[in-house]
Amino acid sequence: MRKIWDIHGGVHPPENKAQSLGRGIEPAGIPPQLIHPLSQHIGAPAAPVVEVGQRVLKGQMIAEAKGFVSVPVHAASSGTVVAIELREIPHPSGLSAPCVVIDTDGKDEWIDHSGVDDYSALDKPALLNLIRDAGIAGMGGAGFPSAVKLSTRDDAKIDTLIINGTECEPYITADDILMRERADQIIAGVKVLQHLIQPSEQTLIGVEDNKAEGIAALRAAAEGSSIEVVVFPTKYPSGGEKQLIQILTGREVPSGGLPADVGIVCQNIGTCVAIHRAVTHGEPLISRVTTVTGDACSAPGNFEVLLGTPVDYLLNLGGFHKEQCIRLVMGGPMMGFTLKDTSVPVVKTTNCLLAPTKKELPPPPPAQACIRCGMCAEACPASLLPQQMYWFARGKEYEKLEDHNLFDCIECGACSYACPSNIPLVQYYRASKSEIRKQQQEKVKSEHAKARFEARKERIEREDAEKEARRKARQEAAKKKATAGLDPVAAAQQKAAASDAGKDPAQAAIEKAMAKRSGNAPEESDDEKRARLQKAVTTAEKRLESASTKLEEARASDAANLGALQTAFDRMTEKLGQAKEELAQFLSAESQQTETQNNAADPAQAAIARAQAARASAAEQSPLEKAQQLVASLEKRLEKSEQKLQEAKAAGSDTADVLEKSTTTLRDKLESARGELAQRSDSEAPTEAVAATTDPAQLAIEKAMAAREAAANMSADEKAKKALESLESRVKKTREKLAEAEAGGADTVDVLRDTLAKLEEKLAAARDTAS
């Protein structure tokens, strides 16, 4: 005899199984109307593929699986689709859900279907697809898509296949009657599973010892195969997957893990029959055996019922007396849920309809105080401490609840059954679980919000500090200027240094050093001074260039810091102007000196000096020069802008429109500038401009100015608005996608959530900038 293990706890409620075992499986027939809920399984609801008014055949797919964890739905009989609408479904929530409603025509006309001659020739994915396309979901009660449960990872070493024929819930006999009457189909289905799973050690069918007839039938059918029927003492809840695994193998499924983690795959007996029919006969899951029992039924029994059959139709077959029934339970008395009325349909997981009288299952008496008797802990199959968890649940001490492994509770109800004070313990745990889940979701949300808030706070603080620093610098500069007619060069540089404080420390240090040096200006030789000033101009040019690149990039990507960059850019342009002015002043002074010194000696030198002098001051530039420069710069900008526009268009970027607009504006400007230049060149001599146009510094300035102007082409408001709009539409789109993903339980939910959070952050920042 095979060794079996005991599980902790458990209870022995009256079995009440004999009532419904008086007769064999009876066909329930075809009801006038079938209601097919799109979600009869765990996972994403199926999506309808038929239309109202369409005629469908028996076995025709009427809704397809959506996503990996999902199964399709098939019409249970031939008829016409009359509605695809919200109908009340059998669910603890009592909510409505989309259903395909079919008026049957009584012909029960099958769609073309055929089985597989030799399933062993099929590879694993093909067989899994077949099972999935047949719409098979766990028929023991949970309704988890069977194909998903069977697609174990390749590296998972499955040594044991367990078939669950325990049926430990009182009253239910659907599996029992299957064993008695269709043992050969069960075994055939198990063999398919064996081929699919290839368990390396054993295949066990676990059955409680209160089903002698079923056990005998199974053993007879399994004769000669490697399938072993294992019998163990009756105790509730031995049929829980985790409990059955422990009973048959002594192994425990790790908390939060799957049976596959301990080398086991578990399937229900009813599922085996469904798989056999799908593989061998090509029949999708459109019917099941359901027990109709309870003292309010005068003819209890088991019925082969079409899925979608309204509950009242089925109850009538069992001789239902509505006036005697105190509560209508779908499932068993331990884990079943109550139905509000009888219009809901039978679904894939409906193993039992229990219609008890008031005497049979009286309404729960009011709960008394917990006396810590510990009977619940004695009964708990998961070795939890229900009485402690009850205190924590009442005190809303959710952390302690989790410490006490609330989430290992399988909600079997053994504790509530045993409690002498009639405390609805399971209800407390269910409520706490959902409350904890809710809090976890909110925590994630609030963490996102916190990060966003802190980023914003940091930015505002930084900006304030910068503003403050600039203000101080200005104040100081003004003071110094006012008090000691200080060297304007030094003042300007100090100002520049101060304005950059905290932004670019290295640069600030250099500038500071330079400012210091300029304080010693009188001691500098002329050469040194020239070198310094030239260097200052070059540096400023370089920085302006990089700033302009950054600005362009920021504009292209709608970055949040566009405003800040713009300001920085303006400041740099200003600075460059100052530096150049200084240099020019110095050079002109120097050249005058040189001129006086070497007057007659070197005419060439004199000419250069003159040219330099001419170029020295921007104010001295002739209108013609200016016009020429403008045209040149505009041409360059236009070229650049067009190039960018093309790139943007090619990439389908959001900024294409903006760029197009700015390009057009540039073109107009260029035209008018050219017109002006033409006028001026008529009236003025062109020779004076040579030095200016060839000066590289000047060119750089032009370039930078061009870039700036391109940015300025759009008003700040307009830009911010554009950015906002685009962000808003993106957030909206992402939200929609996320909702879809959440409904479907898709893998991408997390990624989408992250994206959404980031976008929202950006949007918030953009709004800040805008306001």
Added chain:
Amino acid sequence: MAFLTVSSPHAHGPLDTATVMRLVLLSTLPGVFALSYFFGFGTIINILWASALALGMEAAVLKVRKRPVGFYLNDGSALVTAVLLGIALPPASPWWLIAVGILFAIVFAKHLYGGMGYNPFNPAMVGYVVLLISFPVQMTSWLAPAGSFDGSLLGPIDAVMRVFSLGQVDAVTMATPLDVLKQNDSLLIKDLWADSTQFGSLAGVGWEWANVGFLAGGLYLLYRRVFTWHAPVSMLVALFVMSALFYDGGSSASGGSPMFHLFSGATMLGAFFIVTDPVTSAVSNKGRIIYGACIGLLIYLIRAWGNYPDAVAFAVLLMNFAAPLLDHYTQPRTYGHKTTPRKGEGE
């Protein structure tokens, strides 16, 4: 008619709190019968008077606390407290002594701590200890058992008159065997037994039968699965082991034989009716074993070397303190976990 909308499970087990309490009351009967057979009607009058007081006080407090009086009175817990205290007090104790005891048991120990299910200390034992410390004379004047003196036991009328001081009632009081043993420092146990008629065959006339009665009631409750074997058995085993260790061959310094300790005083009453009080004891089976064993140990320590001849009440109250700690350190390992919740909490 609309169907009930309720959460699962829909079936409920046969036991409810009121049934449990009724079973407990029923199981005290053999012990009470033995006490009455050997010590007269005093214990029964104790129980009746205590019950009346307990129900009255419980109802009054519930009313003050604005709780449904009938609903809570029905759970029978006040009655159990009253019966246990009535049994523990000397037969035919004065009415006011019982009243003070019940006051402390029901009002102080139970309701001031939040009522049924919330009290950390066993109410009956709190009442008993308050009386023992406050009124040592009344609490140690136990009646002499039948056969140990000339004259008849208290009849029902006499007992009522004695309890309510309605007139002069002759009653012989006598030190209990535990008391005698405690005072003894010169005689061998063998001689002590031979000296006094009240020691009976094993653990004192009357006492041994009363203990057998409570043992029988306790075994019935075990059979009905009202509580588990863990706490009572470990308490009895600990007491047995301690008394065996210190039996000292029955010398004059001996603490008494193991059988004497198991069947004298309040041992069996304590093991099956006090230690098993679910509210104030440890909840896990492992915790119950430790809880019971510590009580057994303390009983012997106090009996042998303390100031009081019997020690069940003190031992139980001391361990009531420790019960939450035991609960914390004896949590069972949950299915699918490698460690117990407590060990896991530091992670």
